[in-house]
Ligand code: SF4
C-alpha cells in the first residue's frame with residue numbers, strides 16, 4: 001500500500017472525513033481479551049461507562065439468564081477493544097475475565 | 102480634481118502602534134496575560150474594545166500558556182486572532198508555539214523582546230525570541246514603531262496566505278515604550294488589503310473535521326515536512342506581501358534592509374531598532390573617518406532570508422554580526438551569527454566574520470561601540486565571537 005505524500009495530505013494533519021478512524025482496527029494492540037461471563041453480570045453498566053474506547057456495546061432486548069430476565073446485555077466489540085482490562089478491574093461481580101490472546 | 106489625502110499621523114509607542122494595527126485589521130479574538138514590556142499593547146486594545154471601536158472578544162486568561170491555547174482554539178474556528186507576550190511569558194507558551202505551527206493556524210503575536218530569568222531582568226534583549234526561533238513560526242523583527250505597525254498588517258496577510266503563525270518582535274522598552282510618529286492607514290483600506298478568505302478547514306459542526314489528531318510513525322513526518330515547505334513558501338510570499346503593501350500604503354521594507362551598502366567594505370549585520378539605529382550612526386561616523394562602512398538589517402528572521410543576506414554581504418571584505426542574545430555553549434554564541442555562518446558555509450563563501458554579543462539585559466550599546474566594530478573589522482579581520490560591553 002502506498003501512503004499519500006506530504007503534498008497530498010490535508011495541511012496541519014486535519015482529518016477531513018468524520019468517523020474515518022473506524023477503519024483503523026486496533027484489535028492488534030490487545031494481549032489480553034476481556035470475556036464477559038453473562039451469568040455473573042448484574043447489568044450495573046460500570047464496564048460500559050469506564051471503557052476508555054467505548055467498545056462495550058449495550059444491547060436492548062429480552063435476555064434470559066438462568067431464572068432471571070434482563071432488558072440489557074453487554075458485549076464487547078473486539079475490533080477496537082485494546083485489552084486494557086479496565087472493565088475487568090471495575091466489574092463489581094468479577095464477571096469479566098482477561099484471557100490471553 | 103484630485104483630492105489631497107491628509108495623512109493621519111499619531112505620536113505612539115511601538116506597543117500602542119501594535120494596538121492600532123490590531124484595530125485596523127479588525128481582529129475577532131484576543132487572549133492575553135499581562136507581562137512587561139508587552140502589557141500596554143493589550144491595555145490599549147482593551148480600551149478600543151471597551152469603547153466599541155473594535156468589535157472583538159477579549160479574553161483575560163490565567164497564564165500565557167492559556168493565552169496562546171485560547172487563540173489556537175479561536176483560530177481553529179476560523180476567527181482572526183491576536184495575542185502578545187514577552188520573556189517568561191513566551192517561555193511558558195513554548196509548548197503551544199509548536200502546536201500552533203503544527204496545526205497551521207494563522208495566529209499573529211507581538212513579542213516586545215525581553216531578557217530571561219535568572220537573575221530577573223525586565224529589560225530588553227532577544228533571548229526570549231531566539232529560544233522560539235525554530236518552532237515553525239514566521240518571525241519578523243521590526244526596527245521602528247512605524248515598521249511594527251505596518252508589519253502586523255503584513256503579518257496577517259502572510260499568516261492567512263501560507264497558514265502559518267507569525268511573531269512580530271521588536272526591542273523591549275527601547276521601542277515598546279518609546280514614542281515615535283506613526284502614520285496610520287485608512288482602516289477601510291487595510292480591510293481591503295486583508296479580505297476575509299474562507300479557510301480550507303475550520304471547526305464547524307456543519308462540516309465536521311478533527312484537528313490536532315495523533316499521527317503514527319507512518320504519518321507524522323509528512324506533516325512536519327509540510328511545515329518545511331510552508332516556511333520556504335513564506336519567504337516568497339513575505340516579499341510579495343511587502344511589495345503590495347508598499348504599492349497600497351507607500352511604505353515597504355524588504356525582508357533585509359541595507360544602509361550605505363552600495364560600496365561598503367565592512368558591514369555590521371543586526372536586528373531590532375537600537376542595534377540598527379546605532380549601527381547606522383556608526384556607519385556615518387566611520388565613513389567620515391574614511392572607512393567604507395554599511396549596515397545590513399535582518400527584518401524577516403524566520404524563514405531565514407538566506408539569498409538576500411548573502412547578496413547584501415556579497416562584496417564586503419569582512420562583516421560583524423551583532424546579536425542581543427546568547428546561545429550558551431554553542432560553537433558561536435550569537436544566533437544570527439550562526440545562521441549566517443551556516444548559510445555561507447553551505448554556499449561555499451569564506452569571509453572574516455566577527456560575532457559580537459551586546460545589549461544583553463539592555464546593556465547600553467553606544468554608537469562608539471559600533472564604530473569600534475568597524476575598526477576591528479578593518480584592522481584585524483577574523484572569525485571570532487566577542488562579548489562587548491561586559492566587565493571582564
Ligand atoms: S479491555 Fe479495555 S478497551 Fe477492552 S472492553 Fe475492556 S475497558 Fe474497553
Ligand code: SF4
Nearest residue numbers: 041042044045047091
Ligand atoms: S461491570 Fe460487570 S456486572 Fe457491571 S455491567 Fe459490566 S460486566 Fe456486568
